[in-house]
Amino acid sequence: MKRFLLMLTFFTRLPVPYPFEFKSEDFEKGVKYTPFVGVVIGMLMWGFASLLSGIDKSVYSLLVLAFYIWISGGLHIDGVADSVDGIFSGRNRERVLEIMKDSNVGTFGSIAIFMLLLSNLVMFYHMEPTYLLTMAVAGRSCVIIVCYFNEYAREEGMGKSFVDNSNGLELILALTVFTGTAAWLHGPKYAVAAMLTIAAALGVARKVKSVLGGITGDTHGLVIEFSQTMFLVIAYLTGFYV
Template sequence: MRGFIIALTFFTRIPFPLPKDVSSEEFIKSYRFYPAVGLVLGLLLWLLAKILLPYYPPLVLGALILGAELMLTGGIHLDGFMDSMDGLLSARSPEKILDIMKDSRVGAHASMALVGLLLLKFTLLANLTVSKLPLLIVMPMLSRWVFQIGMIGFPYARSQGLGKGFHEATQWIPFVLSGITVCGISFYLLGFAGPLAFVISSLIISLIAFKISSLLGGLTGDLYGAFIELSEVIILLVAFPFV
């Protein structure tokens, strides 16, 4: 329970008392609870959409849901997505790409990628119907499992960094067990569209991670965040027609 609270307080903006005396080891091991954190985020988004759906037109509802998600997460993973896009889309050498990703300044590539990502997500959210609302629960939960493929399956590109600790702490048994759990919940909420989104998003993120790792010699913490953002959109795209 303590690990879940640590993950919830550090990786969301949900007002919850911060645990005292959190060690670096506890913080790193809290990654196991990321899908549970995603489930909490999803339930909050589902509840908001359930309340607002009868009163607002689709475009307004989509904007409110997207805005609520950004507020709940603080855009923490979008930051990693933007840094990653700035580097990967620069067409530079691997060393230069890593340098660009480390730079906190926002470039043109990051801006273009951000607009494209948010526009696609907004369009999908704006077309949610009552039957499709469970997508809001599955999307953040499943994406916070899928990104762990990059953590456990590929080397870390830098000699140090917060992401390196997460990479070194990942273990296959908890990863597989949590995968079975989130897949089961997805099936319960979405029917066969849940496991379909689980499989396809896992395959696409695995392929992207493989290509990037081959280029850079590994992955980074920014890429972990980028995988969360990308997998959310992939999950929506895959499951949307079948719910």
């Protein structure tokens, strides 16, 4: 429980009480709980969205998005901007890593954030609230899967713990929680949508690796946000065409 609460405080702004001290070992061994943090975030989003039933859908979408940004602290959205600014700068590896550490947001990062938020607004408008739960699970499961298959591009950093501690157990948990949630809430065919989302996330990681030689804490945020939105898009198309 202590390690799960640690992950919850890391990934959210929830006022979680913890009457004990954390050690570095707790963070390392808490990585496996990351998909379950997605479950908590998703349930809160689902509950919040359900309270808004009956209001105008445009206002509903905006409020749900605002709630998500609040609960996540915008942590991963910042990673999207930093990652895209660096990767699409066309510079060498060392310069890209420097750009990603710069707190200023460039043109590519601004465009990426705009497209991300716009995409989420549109998908929230069209999707049932249950998909908000699976969306949050998608992001936090895919980042563990990506970490399992990749190396860390820097010598140190908070994100390194996820790469170093995403092993076989963490991979199995992430795959099971994501595909299981999708199939249970939406039907068996949505487990396929989950697998397609994972493939897309691994594709993004491959692009990042081709530039950096690995992944970083910022690209963890990129993977989380990309996977969430991509799942909603794939799920929508699955429901429409399949």
